[in-house]
Amino acid sequence: xxxxxxxxxxxxxxxxxxxxxxxxxxxxxxxxxxxxxxxxxxxxxxxxxxxxxxxxxxxxxxxxxxxxxxxxxxxxxxxxxxxxxxxxxxxxxxxxxxxxxxxxxxxxxxxxxxxxxxxxxxxxxxxxxxxxxxxxxxxxxxxxxxxxxxxxxxxxxxxxxxxxxxxxxxxxxxxxxxxxxxxxxxxxxxxxxxxxxxxxxxxxxxxxxxxxxxxxxxxxxxxxxxxxxxxxxxxxxxxxxxxxxxxxxxxxxxxxxxxxxxxxxxxxxxxxxxxxxxxxxxxxxxxxxxxxxxxxxxxxxxxxxxxxxxxxxxxxxxxxxxxxxxxxxxxxxxxxxxxxxxxxxxxxxxxxxxxxxxxxxxxxxxxxxxxxxxxxxxxxxxxxxxxxxxxxxxxxxxxxxxxxxxxxxxxxxxxxxxxxxxxxxxxxxxxxxxxxxxxxxxxxxxxxxxxxxxxxxxxxxxxxxxxxxxxxxxxxxxxxxxxxxxxxxxxxxxxxxxxxxxxxxxxxxxxxxxxxxxxxxxx
Amino acid sequence: xxxxxxxxxxxxxxxxxxxxxxxxxxxxxxxxxxxxxxxxxxxxxxxxxxxxxxxxxxxxxxxxxxxxxxxxxxxxxxxxxxxxxxxxxxxxxxxxxxxxxxxxxxxxxxxxxxxxxxxxxxxxxxxxxxxxxxxxxxxxxxxxxxxxxxxxxxxxxxxxxxxxxxxxxxxxxxxxxxxxxxxxxxxxxxxxxxxxxxxxxxxxxxxxxxxxxxxxxxxxxxxxxxxxxxxxxxxxxxxxxxxxxxxxxxxxxxxxxxxxxxxxxxxxxxxxxxxxxxxxxxxxxxxxxxxxxxxxxxxxxxxxxxxxxxxxxxxxxxxxxxxxxxxxxxxxxxxxxxxxxxxxxxxxxxxxxxxxxxx
Numbered sequence: 070x071x072x073x074x075x076x077x078x079x080x081x082x083x084x085x086x087x088x089x090x091x092x093x094x095x096x097x098x099x100x101x102x103x104x105x106x107x108x109x110x111x112x113x114x115x116x117x118x119x120x121x122x123x124x125x126x127x128x129x130x131x132x133x134x135x136x137x138x139x140x141x142x143x144x145x146x147x148x149x150x151x152x153x154x155x156x157x158x159x160x161x162x163x164x165x166x167x168x169x170x171x172x173x174x175x176x177x178x179x180x181x182x183x184x185x186x187x188x189x190x191x192x193x194x195x196x197x198x199x200x201x202x203x204x205x206x207x208x209x210x211x212x213x214x215x216x217x218x219x220x221x222x223x224x225x226x227x228x229x230x231x232x233x234x235x236x237x238x239x240x241x242x243x244x245x246x247x248x249x250x251x252x253x254x255x256x257x258x259x260x261x262x263x264x265x266x267x268x269x270x271x272x273x274x275x276x277x278x279x280x281x282x283x284x285x286x287x288x289x290x291x292x293x294x295x296x297x298x299x300x301x302x303x304x305x306x307x308x309x310x311x312x313x314x315x316x317x318x319x320x321x322x323x324x325x326x327x328x329x330x331x332x333x334x335x336x337x338x339x340x341x342x343x344x345x346x347x348x349x350x351x352x353x354x355x356x357x358x359x360x361x362x363x364x365x366x367x368x369x370x371x372x373x374x375x376x377x378x379x380x381x382x383x384x385x386x387x388x389x390x391x392x393x394x395x396x397x398x399x400x401x402x403x404x405x406x407x408x409x410x411x412x413x414x415x416x417x418x419x420x421x422x423x424x425x426x427x428x429x430x431x432x433x434x435x436x437x438x439x440x441x442x443x444x445x446x447x448x449x450x451x452x453x454x455x456x457x458x459x460x461x462x463x464x465x466x467x468x469x470x471x472x473x474x475x476x477x478x479x480x481x482x483x484x485x486x487x488x489x490x491x492x493x494x495x496x497x498x499x500x501x502x503x504x505x506x507x508x509x510x511x512x513x514x515x516x517x518x519x520x521x522x523x524x525x526x527x528x529x530x531x532x533x534x535x536x537x538x539x540x541x542x543x544x545x546x547x548x549x550x551x552x553x554x555x556x557x558x559x560x561x562x563x564x565x566x567x568x569x570x571x572x573x574x575x576x577x578x579x580x581x582x583x584x585x586x587x588x589x590x591x592x
Numbered sequence: 593x594x595x596x597x598x599x600x601x602x603x604x605x606x607x608x609x610x611x612x613x614x615x616x617x618x619x620x621x622x623x624x625x626x627x628x629x630x631x632x633x634x635x636x637x638x639x640x641x642x643x644x645x646x647x648x649x650x651x652x653x654x655x656x657x658x659x660x661x662x663x664x665x666x667x668x669x670x671x672x673x674x675x676x677x678x679x680x681x682x683x684x685x686x687x688x689x690x691x692x693x694x695x696x697x698x699x700x701x702x703x704x705x706x707x708x709x710x711x712x713x714x715x716x717x718x719x720x721x722x723x724x725x726x727x728x729x730x731x732x733x734x735x736x737x738x739x740x741x742x743x744x745x746x747x748x749x750x751x752x753x754x755x756x757x758x759x760x761x762x763x764x765x766x767x768x769x770x771x772x773x774x775x776x777x778x779x780x781x782x783x784x785x786x787x788x789x790x791x792x793x794x795x796x797x798x799x800x801x802x803x804x805x806x807x808x809x810x811x812x813x814x815x816x817x818x819x820x821x822x823x824x825x826x827x828x829x830x831x832x833x834x835x836x837x838x839x840x841x842x843x844x845x846x847x848x849x850x851x852x853x854x855x856x857x858x859x860x861x862x863x864x865x866x867x868x869x870x871x872x873x874x875x876x877x878x879x880x881x882x883x884x885x886x887x888x889x890x891x892x893x894x895x896x897x898x899x900x901x902x903x904x905x906x907x908x909x910x911x912x913x914x915x916x917x918x919x920x921x922x923x924x925x926x927x928x929x930x931x932x933x934x935x936x937x938x939x940x941x942x943x944x945x946x947x948x949x950x951x
Contacts, residue, residue: 091774092777095775098775098778099778099783099786102786103786106786106789106790219919219920219923220916222863222915223863223912223915224911224912224915225867225870225871225874225890225908225911225912227887227890228890228911231894234897235897235898239898532875533875537894551789551877554789567777567778
């Protein structure tokens with residue numbers, strides 16, 4: 070045991086050493102490449118200012134241009150290494166002579182806000198769709214999803230973003246002027262969604278058509294209600310919507326995690342959902358207009374705490390499973406309450422001066438014309454941020470979703486052919502348990518690798534998205550640095566990106582070793 | 593012996609002619625070719641890709657050489673990217689006065705009242721009156737050129753490095769793989785942007801060559817892994833005992849066995865290359881004006897996305913069609929090279945036939 074820990078420890082040390090070596094190599098490469106591809110003094114070539122000589126000299130001193138790039142790198146490196154004892158110095162920018170750290174500090178949260186939502190969504194939807202296509206292998210649903218994911222693989226994100234602007238944002242904003250949906254659109258949408266749902270279900274013959282009819286009816290009905298009540302300019306879930314979402318997510322989670330046959334588990338999740346519904350009005354007081362993010366956190370703490378209590382008290386045996394189901398239900402039942410709260414602000418937001426009746430923006434990360442009062446409200450500024458996130462999130466999600474679908478499908482199919490799956494079936498487990506407990510968990514292992522790669526590619530991916538949507542994040546800084554040949558700024562972004570990549574790879578390796586006992590750390 | 597043979601032929605003869613041929617030893621390449629051509633989607637993709645390549649190269653013609661000493665061969669499309677036709681563009685107006693609308697009308701006159709026609713600018717023209725078809729086909733030509741050069745260079749370098757690292761192992765492997773890691777850590781887009789800044793002005797070929805030098809890392813890793821497994825196999829030992837040189841073992845014995853992984857990751861590299869080139873040009877680090885590329889066309893007209901959406905459909909459609917075709921071809925190749933597929937396909941057929949014969 071102790072020996073094992075020691076081996077692991079020395080392995081980590083070795084990996085970290087290698088990590089620094091690679092980081093050193095790649096930053097040296099980029100620094101020298103970048104330094105030789107630009108001439109910071111070129112801007113002075115045509116300058117007619119009187120103090121030209123002085124300015125040139127000042128620039129040379131500030132950017133240490135008297136030292137040749139292969140050596141100057143080490144001067145820059147000294148500043149980075151000082152970061153180890155808390156005096157990180159990445160130099161100054163070329164024009165404003167601002168510290169690079171300051172510039173980057175403002176941009177990092179912007180980029181992460183842009184990327185986190187889309188990454189989580191892409192993983193979530195991608196794995197679900199990948200799972201479904203693997204279970205229904207060679208069905209029409211499988212073939213069409215394969216085609217869609219290949220298509221998304223081939224779509225350049227910048228083109229896709231422009232198309233989203235034209236056909237989603239602009240058209241939806243136009244639609245909001247008179248938010249009634251024509252009857253044929255209601256029927257067609259209902260049928261399409263119903264068709265998709267019945268294809269996913271894998272039912273045949275009569276049941277297929279019953280499901281198609283029922284789901285098409287429900288969707289069309291909802292759309293009709295939304296259209297008639299002008300829901301789109303005055304969206305709300307209300308206690309009815311929250312209750313419906315909470316109960317149905319409770320049902321789905323129970324079905325997936327333990328199966329509806331497990332009465333105790335069902336009781337736990339339904340009581341949790343009921344608790345959230347019962348707390349709907351008290352929560353409205355908690356989430357008052359003057360509240361902030363702490364109120365949301367507190368709300369989640371309350372519901373999750375209640376879920377733990379409920380799961381604990383339902384039954385003496387299998388407590389862990391009941392608690393887990395209840396907690397998941399609590400999370401997914403409380404989310405609609407948050408959505409509902411944001412929706413309540415929508416009408417005021419939509420009608421305010423700053424919005425001009427066009428709530429989905431095509432550019433920018435926030436609305437500059439919001440009043441002081443609106444900016445100070447957590448809910449309005451939050452809604453504004455969400456509105457600005459919609460288009461970039463859809464673009465990024467769809468693009469990376471394709472990868473998750475392909476990989477999770479392939480890896481689940483491979484696992485489903487394993488002997489232990491046959492064993493699980495042979496001992497009489499139902500298909501749900503086989504898939505959710507035996508197959509899915511094992512098939513998720515290889516996915517950690519692409520997850521980590523995706524995370525590491527954040528900055529590379531952000532460059533294009535931030536350019537198209539004009540966000541001021543890391544991508545924007547990086548583009549500025551390249552456009553203006555700003556070496557220090559460039560290296561700042563670069564080092565952050567490279568360090569993220571390497572760190573992510575290290576974490577992935579270690580996680581793999583922990584999660585999968587087959588992968589032994591080499592001696 | 594003779595009896596055995598006749599029994600075998602009787603057996604196979606009684607089942608299926610095609611399968612017996614497969615059993616009796618086709619060459620590896622023939623099996624793969626047959627399997628690939630059985631993959632309908634991949635073959636369709638191949639046909640479409642060839643069509644797109646021919647279309648874009650023939651319609652804009654060949655334009656090589658330097659500024660002072662150009663070589664121009666005019667394609668079949670009458671207009672080139674340097675021909676400005678403001679009158680023709682103005683003649684076609686839609687959306688309340690936006691000039692340069694597509695003149696193509698695919699609906700016959702009894703549906704929309706106007707006759708079917710192509711017109712002077714079938715897919716429109718840009719704001720100064722340059723024909724959009726000429727620009728898009730020229731852009732596709734450039735993007736395809738970049739793709740091919742990056743692909744060839746990337747595959748060559750990647751295979752070489754991967755093969756050397758995997759075959760020799762030890763210190764050579766360690767050094768080469770750390771080198772690969774260093775390049776891998778540096779995001780392609782970032783490297784490409786530096787390169788584009790420096791070489792984008794010189795035209796597409798130098799840009800493509802430089803990009804090719806930084807596109808081999810993924811392939812090198814795959815090839816190395818393949819070589820690591822293959823060099824432990826018995827046939828390599830046999831070759832070594834027979835006195836083959838390292839060179840001969842690499843080229844004659846291991847490389848043909850690793851060709852599957854090279855081709856498959858090579859196609860991925862190609863579809864990645866076209867997306868990287870368009871992304872770089874979009875950001876302004878790739879192909880520079882006055883030359884055109886598909887990404888540059890989209891980038892230049894970003895501001896007019898509301899009034900002239902046709903400026904986006906066509907360059908985007910070309911990128912998507914090219915990348916999609918390559919991805920599908922890659923998928924078909926992967927299936928064709930996958931030995932597990934060989935065993936499963938006849939099995940399915942056999943069981944189907946067996947079931948039928950039972951009924």
